[in-house]
Amino acid sequence: MPPLQAPPSPPTTGASLRLRGSLGRPADKPVLDAVDLDVRPGEVLTVVGPSGCGKSTLLRTLAGLLPPLTGTVEQDGHPITRPDATRALVFQDDALLPWRTVRANVELPLSIRGATRAERRRTATDWLERVGLAEHAHKHPHQLSGGQRQRVQLARALAAAPRAVLMDEPFGALDAQTRAEMQDLLVTVLADSRATVVFVTHDVDEALHLGDRVALLATGELIDVPHPRSRSRSRTADRSALRRRILDSL
Structure with a gap:
């Protein structure tokens, strides 16, 4: 992957997120009961749990796509009632518009926000350089390959400087090497953006590599992850103990 050489975007201040209550779809039984979750400004919170436990439901509630069945969902102390430009949602399916070029896809949220053509072009170019795809803009x-499309989706999500990024297993369909590259790229670009991130994954090693904390939906626990991030730390005794603890919760 080419070096990330473009200047960083102006830093944002990460949002604080809070969830209290029961989550699910209206008229259905709750998928998650008695949720009590606070996400700190600027942190990466990874969320793990067995299939069907409500990981995606939690993410969509934070995004404003689903109301809580009971209780409240808030950003910076204000109720979340609908999707908002300050929160970006990233899916496993890259959801790029096939009729738009790579650059035009990255420009899309800026266009919706009303940015000028020059601003859109400048910001999209900067982000494509940062994710190593400047030569693919046209x-x-x-x-593009699957990994390249996910880089475009990441650039599009962060180009509009959201205060929170909600990621639903975005690297789940990638091969192991590409997945590791995307994880490291995400760490690099988030260091500049300072956005709050909630990252849903079923991969325990991914959760530990990316997260400042790990939320275990099956038990309601929150685990602090030691830093700095390093793949060489994955074999240390403390990291192995955390890994066993998460696997036990599944």
């Missing part, structure tokens, strides 16, 4: 999504 291509369309079908001309």
Whole structure:
């Protein structure tokens, strides 16, 4: 991957997020009961749990796509009642618009926000350089690999400087090497953006590598992860103990 050489975007202040109550779809039984979760400004909170436990429901509630069945969901102390430009949602499916070029896809949230053409072009170019895709700006999504499309989605999500990024297993369909590259790229770009991140994953090692804390939905626990991030730390005794603790919760 080419070095990340473009200047960083102006730093944002990460949002604080709070969830209290029961979550699920209206008219259905709750998927998650008695949720009590606070996400700190600027942290990366990874969320793990067995299939069907409500990880995606939690993320969509934070995004404003689902109301809580009971209780409240808040950003910076204010109720979340609908999607908002200050929160970006990233899916496992890259959800790029196939008729738009790579650059035009990255420019999309800036266009919606009303940015000028020059600002859109400048910001999109900067972000494509940062994710190593500057030379692919003119291509369309079908001309890219899966990993490249996820880089475009990451650039698009962060280009509009959101205060919170909600990520639903975004690297789950990638091969192991590409997944590791995307994890490291995410760490690099988030160091500049300072956005709050809630990252849903079923991969325990991914949760430990990316997260400042790990939320275990099956038990309601929150685990602090020692830093600095390093793949060489994955074999240390403390990291192995954390890994066993998370696996036991599943």
